[in-house]
Amino acid sequence: MTSALPNDEDDNASDFIKFSYESVQKCINKNKKYPEVLFPCEYQHCTRSFSDIEVFMKHVNSHMSEVQLKDDEFICSWRLCQFTSGNMKEFIRHFHFHTFHAKIKTEGRKILLSHYQKPSVTPCSMDSSEVNILPDLSEEFQCQWNSCTELPFEEAQRYYWHVGSHAHEQQSSGSKSCNWNLCTTSVKTTSKLKDHLKFHSQERAVACPTCGNLFSNRVKFIDHCNRQLLPKDKSYECSYCSKTFAIERLLRDHVRSHINTKKCPLCPMTVTTNSNLRIHLRYRHSNVRCFPCNDCSYAAKSSHDLQSHIRSLHGSPQIRCHLPKCDYICEDKVTFNNHLRDYHRNEPKFYICHECDKKFERG
Helix, strand or coil: CEEECCCCCCHHHCCCCCCCHHHHHHHHHCCCCCCCCCEECCECCCCEEECCHHHHHHHHHHHHHHCEEECCEEECCECCCCCEECCHHHHHHHHHHHHHHHHHHHHHHHHHHHCCCCCCCCCCCCCHHHCCCCCCCCCCECCCECCCCCCCECCHHHHHHHHHHHHHCCCCCCCEECCECCCCCEECCHHHHHHHHHHHHCCCCEECCCCCCEECCHHHHHHHHHCCCCHHHCCEECCCCCCEECCHHHHHHHHHCCCCCEECCCCCCEECCHHHHHHHHHHHCCCCCCEECCCCCCEECCHHHHHHHHHHHHCCCCEECCCCCCCCEECCHHHHHHHHHHHCCCCCCCEECCCCCCEECCC
16 A cells, blocks of 8 residues: 655645654644654655555665666665665665665654653754664675575565564474574563564664664663753753763663773773673784675774775765865764764763863763
């Protein structure tokens, strides 16, 4: 089933794709029903939307025939996406990930619509110019369930469906074992195993319809929105750094970042979380480099490091600052966000050096 998005003349439809509380409140004030939240196609000038995910996926796939090639680079024409790639397989993964991303952005819109009357949740206020900038997808969607012979997937959604299907293979009434390569986790129920498999597949449940960030569950998405409240609306203050938060749970989570409870078994170093400890062990006590560069002799310790190396030495700048009178260009989203924070936002600096009184955003 397909349907066209409402046109701009309809009061109910303003900012349908780019969600805004103002448009929802406008409908509420006029006692009008807000349109059903569907999956919108954002390819170039396409204005179709869908209520069935399979039909939506098939429709987006039809746009593949319109992809343009320039200087041996495939160009993604999804709105507000600046991605190009000379690797056809990587480009196809990227192109189809927009389908999944649109789906979970729709989940984000649904969550915000269901909370619009609750003062505990506010919409994201971040810049929407990067809403369709996708994460790095250089690695294949390859199932690593032991004995699985499926070839790598081109479409993220079908990959996630496939990985989740392995949770139903164990019919016994006892504990369910994860048979993912090198994983020894056991859980009590099929549903918990299915949730656990999302950790391996890196499947995300919801995306912010304003900024595009991805989250593993609705609580983290709501926290993302609440973190952006103005300082006057945040009543919970950290006693370590004076940073304020909208709800007490966010404060508790933040306070843990000041307390080092995990000790390295090989040196006196202590860190705040198990993930930080793993990173410390990888970079300080291990010489294993499993991610070789195809263009030179360099090998990285992580996929992220390899992609940073490729962008810096073998790639070309992809992200340009959109703000007036700014010509800044960089290779990745993290660096670009740092640029916005340092040069275009008047964010307060909470951390002061005890030697010289210079202020910093991070401790």
